[in-house]
Amino acid sequence: MKLLRLTLRQVRYTNKTFWRNPASAFFTFAFPLMFLVIFTSLLPKGDVQIAGLFVKQSTYYVANMAAFSVITACYTNIAMSVTFQRDAGILKRTQGTPLPGSAYLAARVLHAMLMALLLVVITAAFGRLFYNADIPAGGTLLRFAVMLIVGAAAFCSLGLAMTSFVPNAEAAPAVVNASILPLLFLSGIFIPIGDTSPAWIRWVARIFPVRHFALGMSAGFFGTPFEWKDVLVVAAWGVGGLLVGARRFSWEPRR
Amino acid sequence: MKNAIEIRGLRKSYGDVDAVRGVDLTVAAGEVFALLGPNGAGKTTIVEILEGYRKRDAGDASVLGFDPGTAGPDFKARIGIVLQSTGIDPYLTVAETVALYSGYYPHPRPVDEVVELVGLAEKHDERVLRLSGGQQRRLDVAIALAGDPELLFLDEPTTGFDPSARRGAWEIVKSLAALGKTVLLTTHYMDEAQYLADRVAVIAGGKFVAEGSPATLAGRDAEDTWIRFRLPAGAEPPPQVASQQPEAGGYLAVATEDPTGDLHALTGWALDHGYRLEALEVLRPSLEDVYLELTGAPGDDARTEHAASSGRQRRRRR
Known part of the structure; x- marks a missing residue:
């Protein structure tokens, strides 16, 4: 109970610093919408074929940008800001107080998941308003919510694990982006991939969690079949991230 | 009253480097104790073992009756730590920062009182981002005091301060000592140790080379x-x-x-x-002379001889 109280209090402070940091707040919130506008304007209008179904290009991008925003808020945001806090000595200082490390990390994860939820709502509302995109409702909404929560938690866990591979704060943007950007392209987040895409790309998409997460999210928007397998793969990556993080996570600046 | 800190035969190595090579130390409750030594002498390693950041390789350590190597939040609730480098979230204000940390402790001091004590009352609602280095360091001290600790660790608290800021920091430490707090301080400023500490230990090459009151350290009072x-x-x-x-x-x-x-x-x-x-x-030989004699090149067998003569050389140059 005390741990919960400490965690929720920590969430409030995390939120305060998040919104006061212009870079983190702006990019986390502006990028998904910006990309949504760019991609829907840039690429040829028409339908995208997903699992034998034709979906409106705009709906396709609303779903994918929703997935992208979760990945940004959870994976990218956590990997970078926790690295910054580690290198600034804030994590080390926190370790010198009675606040349990678990409460600190839980607060970071909880906050990122709340931001992710907010972003998905904004992206879906934006898509509905300007592109008349279909948005999840009814029974699909529940399954969509499961994918969203599992995915957000898993990408937070991977973000925390990633901090242990970032040598210092200066390297954080480069290392974190290098780890996620190629994967976003290879997983069809920005440009659709399908049966005609090169085999290696389809393999990459099958192994890593981004594609599975995007498909699970899309099912809510498109009405395509929802595969529990996708949830399992994403969850497995999340558990993997947790194991790596538990072994390698550092509270002190790495030199 | 019990001793605040007791350590026996403390050892710590990093790879091939023996950072701490068998240190014994007792700090009584209410005492201000200074660890004096050059960079790399092992001061910070000792302090960080006592704070619970590092695990010792050998020896016994007791801090407020806890084993710092295994102690948890109950122990952390009773100590205050000022690390060598400051790390404060830049986007909170001074008061928010102190309030954030106070909330971790069972019996915190009132936020405004702490902010006042370190002389940041005027910067109460200023973001940390806009504080000068010296002001951030004072905020460091404020954070360490937020939980009203019995024992305070200050690792080079005034490095990089201008003379008046140092005086201000010293007065804060003096006032804490007057409240009966125990303070373990590391420094490489002689005047700081002399002004603040009841007792001083000089450390070089991971070992104590002298221990005593600032006035009598290493036979300072008996020297020519x-x-x-x-x-x-x-x-x-x-x-x-x-x-x-x-x-x-x-x-x-x-x-x-x-x-x-x-x-x-x-x-x-x-x-x-x-x-x-x-x-x-x-x-009269200053604490600095004694210090320089004691902390000459570590590991050098002829060190005492060499350091003694260079110490005298210094004196002659005056």
């Missing part, structure tokens, strides 16, 4: 005093005093175990010959 003056042109050195050392610029330095008698003899000699003893001064 020096009388120094400029020998008048053409004058023969006075026959009354032994162990004289001529120095550049026509100075003469006289080591003495009896400053009163020797000074009397010298001034008598000067008056008899009608000399004025220009630039006359009486020098």
Whole structure:
């Protein structure tokens, strides 16, 4: 109970610093919408074929940008800001107080998941308003919510694990982006991939969690079949991230 | 009252480097204790073991009755830590920062009181981002005080301060000591140790080389005093005093175990010959001299000899 109280209090402070940091707040919130506008304007209008179904290009991008925003808020945001806090000595200082490390990390994860939820709502509302995109409702909404929560938690866990591979704060943007950007392209987040895409790309998409997460999210928007397998793969990556993080996570600046 | 800190045979290595090589230390409750030593001597390693950041390789350690290697939040609730480098979220205000940390402790001090104590009342609602380095360091101290700790660790708290900021920080530490807090301080400033500490240990190469009160450290009180003056042109050195050392610029330095008698003899000699003893001064070995003698190149067998002579050289150059 005390741990919960400490965690929720920590969430409030995390939120305060998040919104006061212009870079983190702006990019986390502006990028998904910006990309949504760019991609829907840039690429040829028409339908995208997903699992034998034709979906409106705009709906396709609303779903994918929703997935992208979760990945940004959870994976990218956590990997970078926790690295910054580690290198600034804030994590080390926190370790010198009675606040349990678990409460600190839980607060970071909880906050990122709340931001992710907010972003998905904004992206879906934006898509509905300007592109008349279909948005999840009814029974699909529940399954969509499961994918969203599992995915957000898993990408937070991977973000925390990633901090242990970032040598210092200066390297954080480069290392974190290098780890996620190629994967976003290879997983069809920005440009659709399908049966005609090169085999290696389809393999990459099958192994890593981004594609599975995007498909699970899309099912809510498109009405395509929802595969529990996708949830399992994403969850497995999340558990993997947790194991790596538990072994390698550092509270002190790495030199 | 019980001792705040007790350590026996403390050891710690990083790879091949023996950072701490068998240290014994007792700090009584309410005492201000300073660890004095050059960079890399092992000060921070010792302090970070006691704070619970590092695991010791060998030896016993007890801090407020806890084993710092395994102690949890109950232990952290009773200590305050000022690390060597500051790390504060830049986007919170001074008061928000102190409030954030107060909330971690069972019996915090009122936020405004802490902010006032470190002299940041005017910056109460200023973001950390906009504080100067010295002000951020004071906020560091405020955070360490937020939980009203019994024991305070200050790792080089005034490094990089301007003289008036240092004075201010010293007054804060003095006032904490007056409240009965125990303070373990590391520093490489002699005057800081001298002004603040009840007791001082000098550490070099991972070992204590001397321990005592600032006034008596390493026989400082028993060491020779020096009388120094400029020998008048053409004058023969006075026959009354032994162990004289001529120095550049026509100075003469006289080591003495009896400053009163020797000074009397010298001034008598000067008056008899009608000399004025220009630039006359009486020098007691400073804590800095003692420190430099003690912390010469570590691992060097001839170190005491070498350091002693370089210490004397320094004195002569004055």
